[in-house]
Amino acid sequence: PEFISVSNLADVIGVRPAQFVQRMEEMGFEEITYRDVLDAETAGLVAAEFNYEAIFDSGKADLHAAPELEDTSDLPSRPPVVTIMGHVDHGKTTILDWLRKSSVAASEHGGITQHIGAFSVMMPSGKAITFLDTPGHSAFLEMRRRGADVTDIVVLVVAADDSVKPQTIEAIKHATQAKVPVIVAISKIDKEGSNLDRVKGDLSVHGIHVEDYGGDVQAIGVSGKTGQGMVELEEAIVALSEMLDHRAATTCNVEGWVIEASTKSYGRAASALIRRGTLRPGDIIVAGTAWARVRTLRNEAGVTISEATPGMPVEIDGWREQPGAGTELLQAPNEQKAKDVVDYRMERSDTQKMGVDMVAINEARRDLL
Ligand code: GDP
Ligand code: MG
Numbered sequence: 001p002e003f004i005s006v007s008n009l010a011d012v013i014g015v016r017p018a019q020f021v022q023r024m025e026e027m028g029f030e031e032i033t034y035r036d037v038l039d040a041e042t043a044g045l046v047a048a049e050f051n052y053e054a055i056f057d058s059g060k061a062d063l064h065a066a067p068e069l070e071d072t073s074d075l076p077s078r079p080p081v082v083t084i085m086g087h088v089d090h091g092k093t094t095i096l097d098w099l100r101k102s103s104v105a106a107s108e109h110g111g112i113t114q115h116i117g118a119f120s121v122m123m124p125s126g127k128a129i130t131f132l133d134t135p136g137h138s139a140f141l142e143m144r145r146r147g148a149d150v151t152d153i154v155v156l157v158v159a160a161d162d163s164v165k166p167q168t169i170e171a172i173k174h175a176t177q178a179k180v181p182v183i184v185a186i187s188k189i190d191k192e193g194s195n196l197d198r199v200k201g202d203l204s205v206h207g208i209h210v211e212d213y214g215g216d217v218q219a220i221g222v223s224g225k226t227g228q229g230m231v232e233l234e235e236a237i238v239a240l241s242e243m244l245d246h247r248a249a250t251t252c253n254v255e256g257w258v259i260e261a262s263t264k265s266y267g268r269a270a271s272a273l274i275r276r277g278t279l280r281p282g283d284i285i286v287a288g289t290a291w292a293r294v295r296t297l298r299n300e301a302g303v304t305i306s307e308a309t310p311g312m313p314v315e316i317d318g319w320r321e322q323p324g325a326g327t328e329l330l331q332a333p334n335e336q337k338a339k340d341v342v343d344y345r346m347e348r349s350d351t352q353k354m355g356v357d358m359v360a361i362n363e364a365r366r367d368l369l
Contacts, residue, residue, distance in 0.1 A: 259271045
């Protein structure tokens with residue numbers, strides 16, 4: 001049987017506990033306090049009094065990510081996922097282009113990369129870095145709005161000849177709110193009028209304290225044009241990632257995020273970042289209300305790969321419907337379960353679209369004992 005406390009039910013329905021209890025007393029309940037626990041049937045009766053239809057849903061029909069492990073120290077390391085942010089024209093695209101040219105896929109396959117929303121750069125040390133190649137702030141915000149903490153590190157680009165500008169400040173705000181560590185790339189250092197000290201000073205005014213300016217945020221002078229400082233930037237990212245000790249299980253059910261969806265000559269495709277597990281052709285996955293039996297996995301050069309591990313960007317095809325960007329991707333045990341989960345989610349989203357109060361009480365499932 002399922003239960004809900006009076007206070008939780010009041011909360012779900014949006015009525016103050018005292019008022020809620022009073023109404024229950026008017027209904028004929030005796031000696032009720034907000035701490036009392038109601039069974040599903042009783043809760044349904046009370047909810048009906050408030051014009052709510054109670055749907056007691058344990059959430060078992062859905063797929064869920066596994067809880068975070070407290071101790072990940074035995075798990076394999078994974079590449080950090082990096083987002084580049086900064087003011088317009090400060091050189092973000094130029095830096096990404098430089099990095100993309102040095103990506104593994106590009107160097108192995110004649111430099112032809114296709115856009116899949118993320119790409120991987122291999123350092124001489126053998127460490128990889130994954131860069132999100134989606135237009136900065138909006139993608140970052142959209143992902144976060146959906147609850148996706150995809151980014152491990154933000155590279156904040158500030159032009160050496162222009163210093164801190166409104167979108168720099170905005171980027172600082174986003175990174176701080178998301179509690180994502182920042183590395184500063186002071187860009188365009190090849191230009192006349194570069195003033196690194198001014199940038200560092202201006203940054204500290206806005207709460208980013210770099211080394212020698214009262215803090216420990218790394219600031220690296222770079223030029224996406226000449227490549228100066230770019231390797232140091234990559235090394236700083238790897239060093240920070242090692243310090244943060246990014247690790248992920250590779251043998252569990254696959255979990256990840258859809259970065260972008262597109263239609264390619266070979267059909268519906270979605271690029272994704274795997275968070276945990278190892279994705280292989282034949283696996284069944286669900287993202288939002290779309291599911292796929294993975295047909296082909298490709299890297300950013302469009303080359304077929306046999307598996308995708310955590311932190312590795314990959315393009316997946318085999319989708320029955322187009323998945324949404326920013327949706328969570330989860331492995332299903334079989335096709336039937338995938339279809340059932342999609343149906344279940346469609347029903348729920350239909351209810352939400354109709355604006356029926358039912359959904360609110362549906363949320364109560366989390367509190368059911
Ligand atoms: P974004 O808006 O941040 O993506 O900036 P872009 O990468 O598009 O660069 C804006 C302008 O600055 C372009 O004209 C680039 O050619 C120029 N630019 C970018 N990085 C550098 C650099 O390191 N040195 C110089 N001299 N120019 C740069
Ligand atoms: Mg740009």
